[in-house]
Amino acid sequence: MCTGTPSVSRRAALLGGAAVTATAALGLADPAPAAASRIAKHGLEDLTYTLTTTFPAYSPGEEAVRRTVVNIDPDGYYLQEWRIIEHIGTHVDAPGHFVTGGRLAPELRPAELIVPAVVVDISGRAKRDPDATVTVGDLQAFERRYGRIPRDAAVLMHSGWGAKVGDPDAYRGTDAAGTLHFPGFSADAVDYLVRRRAIRAIGVDTLSTDPGISANFEVHHVLGGADRYGLENLANLHRIPPTGARITVGLIPYQEGSGGQARVFASW
């Protein structure tokens, strides 16, 4: 449906179902009939976790806090107030999170927040090694199989770590010495992506673009230093295809934000 007419939803409604409506509304071609493929030809997926007060924080104690301000009985309406750091839940790291003078949340342009996405799967290795990282070798193997990573892409690591998100200690991977263990990108891979593939962003299904054991946050420095952004705590990466999706990063443009909460949708 590339006509740009407002009739998409009526037509989609005839085809039946909200998912179809969304596919049409995104301007994609007609959905394929139900097929036996593992990943549907067209789809829409929510890469966002519900923001709860128990969502794992990088540092315990930084969890979100909420309170009910008013309620329908007796106030007539209901709303909550939140006390949240910009880096809890599914969120963006702006370049200025680690880099002095780097761009902040409101300065990331819409065109940078709607980009093609590729998913690099290291879940097999991460199952055996919680310190696994996305390496240059992984990127090269990915490209041999799926083709060149497109310019301006968001490169997303699927480590399978999301299975642990309900258990903050397991998600942080804290060992007896207090060191964190979870997968991330290698700095070499990020440098390669920025310099050789002109990517726009990287994203992870863990608490940090750097692996948990990192003490110097080299990936954050390489990424922010190159004026690119990061996505952390992405959900459902196993549900989107390795190539061919695009993501829309609904970053809240916090004043002077170092990043912030984002609703992230993938469509293909």
Place this chain on the structure above:
Amino acid sequence: MCTGTPSVSRRAALLGGAAVTATAALGLADPAPAAASRIAKHGLEDLTYTLTTTFPAYSPGEEAVRRTVVNIDPDGYYLQEWRIIEHIGTHVDAPGHFVTGGRLAPELRPAELIVPAVVVDISGRAKRDPDATVTVGDLQAFERRYGRIPRDAAVLMHSGWGAKVGDPDAYRGTDAAGTLHFPGFSADAVDYLVRRRAIRAIGVDTLSTDPGISANFEVHHVLGGADRYGLENLANLHRIPPTGARITVGLIPYQEGSGGQARVFASW
């Protein structure tokens, strides 16, 4: 670009420029050459205000509050904490904001948050009458000119009120008696849209879907009672076409949220 291939951004890059990239990434057809039309044939617009501590609250005193938690010098990284109600800045009202048992923020499905949009312009009348509302007559006049409002649409009121957003008192329109004055929808019009046009949402460039003078929030009750959502404090509605755009509502899925901050993009 309806191919669903990952080559969109490379091709778009050849065409040149970030805006073009975004248009291609959204799955739209190739952008038209620069033309003299008032609204470009294809485009991407941010309907979101930066969330600041001075953004007008419906009730003074409810403004967002921020503090710097750590800074690059001396902490090595920078981030802020926010204390925010769910209904400040560009945000969504979930059905449960006013309706007992109504759906809450995490229950709004992605397919409901990516929908066709139409823009009903009442800015001429609102300039003379700050209590102006979108009426059934406005909707009928809109449809005579632009065609039927599509099923599942978000119907957005453009009142021109955004010009006042930098002055909270003017944006609230508070008179000497303390009564608020700003445009909104009439309850009749919302009832018509829900029952006769099966819309998904309404949106406004003011503080409330009800006009400022409303004491009983009838629009909120009609809308929430019909399990539809509202969008408030939308920016840049004068920059999107009356029909043919779609919006992506990046609502933060706050746990038991009565609504919440949202990044809203329009594309066409």
